[in-house]
Amino acid sequence: MKKTITCTVCPRGCEIEAEYTSAADIAVKGHSCPRGERYAKDECLAPKRVFTSSVRIDAPGRRMLPVRTSAPVAKDMLIPCAEAAHGIRVEGHVNVGDVIRRDFLGTGADLVASMTL
Ligand code: SF4
Numbered sequence: 844m845k846k847t848i849t850c851t852v853c854p855r856g857c858e859i860e861a862e863y864t865s866a867a868d869i870a871v872k873g874h875s876c877p878r879g880e881r882y883a884k885d886e887c888l889a890p891k892r893v894f895t896s897s898v899r900i901d902a903p904g905r906r907m908l909p910v911r912t913s914a915p916v917a918k919d920m921l922i923p924c925a926e927a928a929h930g931i932r933v934e935g936h937v938n939v940g941d942v943i944r945r946d947f948l949g950t951g952a953d954l955v956a957s958m959t960l
Pocket residue numbers: 850851852853854855856857873874875876877878879880
């Protein structure tokens with residue numbers, strides 16, 4: 844299988860060609876650094892994304908707190924993450940980067956606040 848991938852790891856946006864049949868047989872070209880090679884392989888075999896959403900917060904003048912995962916999570920976990928985030932309610936003062944849920948849904952990434960409220 845062949846795939847053309849635009850690397851989003853940095854602003855350079857290299858266009859990477861990937862050809863693969865399995866995890867053991869994958870060739871990539873067009874990347875400018877090892878991070879791009881890793882990104883392209885992940886996109887072929889196990890794509891990941893940073894999950895972003897908002898959760899309810901009890902804070903003066905605010906009802907919603909923007910949140911994100913501290914690292915990319917498997918793409919097929921985005922909907923379960925959205926469903927779980929819907930049920931989260933935060934109380935009190937929150938600083939940007941505060942952990943709202945550690946190892947969110949077992950993804951290995953924490954759910955963290957994207958804003959100080
Ligand atoms: S391959 Fe490397 S240099 Fe190119 S966009 Fe990805 S991270 Fe940036």
